[in-house]
Amino acid sequence: SQQGEEDPQALSIQEGENATMNCSYKTSINNLQWYRQNSGRGLVHLILIRSNEREKHSGRLRVTLDTSKKSSSLLITASRAADTASYFCATDARGANLIFGKGTKLSVKP
Amino acid sequence: NAGVTQTPKFQVLKTGQSMTLQCAQDMNHNSMYWYRQDPGMGLRLIYYSASEGTTDKGEVPNGYNVSRLNKREFSLRLESAAPSQTSVYFCASAMGVLAGEETQYFGPGTRLLVL
Numbered sequence: 001s002q003q004g005e006e007d008p009q010a011l012s013i014q015e016g017e018n019a020t021m022n023c024s025y026k027t028s029i030n031n032l033q034w035y036r037q038n039s040g041r042g043l044v045h046l047i048l049i050r051s052n053e054r055e056k057h058s059g060r061l062r063v064t065l066d067t068s069k070k071s072s073s074l075l076i077t078a079s080r081a082a083d084t085a086s087y088f089c090a091t092d093a094r095g096a097n098l099i100f101g102k103g104t105k106l107s108v109k110p
Numbered sequence: 111n112a113g114v115t116q117t118p119k120f121q122v123l124k125t126g127q128s129m130t131l132q133c134a135q136d137m138n139h140n141s142m143y144w145y146r147q148d149p150g151m152g153l154r155l156i157y158y159s160a161s162e163g164t165t166d167k168g169e170v171p172n173g174y175n176v177s178r179l180n181k182r183e184f185s186l187r188l189e190s191a192a193p194s195q196t197s198v199y200f201c202a203s204a205m206g207v208l209a210g211e212e213t214q215y216f217g218p219g220t221r222l223l224v225l
Contacts, residue, residue: 031210042114042200042216043153088152092210097168100145100153 004032004089004101012107019076021104023089024069032065033090033098034074043088046074079108111136114217116201122223123191131186131220133201141204142184143214144168144176146197153200159184160207191224198222 007022023032031050035043049056049065049072056063062075076083086105090098117132135142140161145153145168155168159178173195175187184203188195199220204212 029210033210033213035214040219042218043202043214044216045213048211048213092208097143097155097158098209098214099155102150102152 004091004099006087006089006101006104008104009102010105010107012109013079015079015081015108015110017079017108019079019083019106019108021074021087021106023072023074023101025072025089025091025093026070027093028067028070029091029093031092032063032072034061034063034072035088035090035100037086037088037103039085046087076106079106081108081110084108113137114201114203114215116199116217116220118220119218120221120223122225123188124225125192127191128187128189129191129222130188131199131201131222132183133185133217134183135201135203135215136182137203137205137215138181139203139205139215140181141207141209141212142178143202143204143209144174144184144186145200145202146170146195147200147219148197156186156199158209188222191222193224196222196224 004025034046086103088103090100143158144156157176159165162181201217202214206212
């Protein structure tokens with residue numbers, strides 16, 4: 001079974017708006033990562049947040065982690081058409097390996 | 111640096127045929143991974159190699175074998191392809207062995223269709 005589940009499955013917004021994606025997981029984790037996948041391409045790492053961190057920023061990305069609720073959110077501010085992609089969370093609950101969620105498909109319309 | 115490269119990009123097989131998917135990385139990474147991605151399923155780990163000479167099963171290893179030929183190369187073999195193995199296959203690599211703490215670098219993928 002999937003460890004991480006992203007919500008919503010799909011999100012469509014206008015350029016300039018903010019996009020928020022959520023990830024829920026089932027068991028305790030050490031770290032949580034977010035990846036982006038453009039259509040037909042491999043995944044690209046965005047950010048890693050550790051279980052003892054609550055918030056992390058990278059450019060227009062803001063990630064929060066709430067271990068009490070077993071959830072994380074990824075916020076992309078001032079979205080651009082180039083942000084159109086699928087976004088995946090990945091957790092390391094099962095020891096050394098990452099478990100990926102099913103992803104949120106983001107569409108940013110110009 | 112080319113990063114992680116995969117060959118072929120696309121392959122069509124008939125049921126029962128065999129093939130090997132090739133993966134190479136030029137980042138001097140220790141760990142390498144093979145995933146499959148199916149619609150609506152996210153990525154699932156098939157096999158991984160924490161270092162040259164070692165390989166371990168992931169979540170969905172049945173029907174596959176792997177070889178860590180050297181530090182750079184990690185191949186995935188389908189001995190007798192089945193339609194259920196139709197998928198997109200991604201190779202990834204990372205510097206360390208604790209996947210949760212490491213950035214994984216992905217190849218462009220191999221699209222496999224088994225008829």
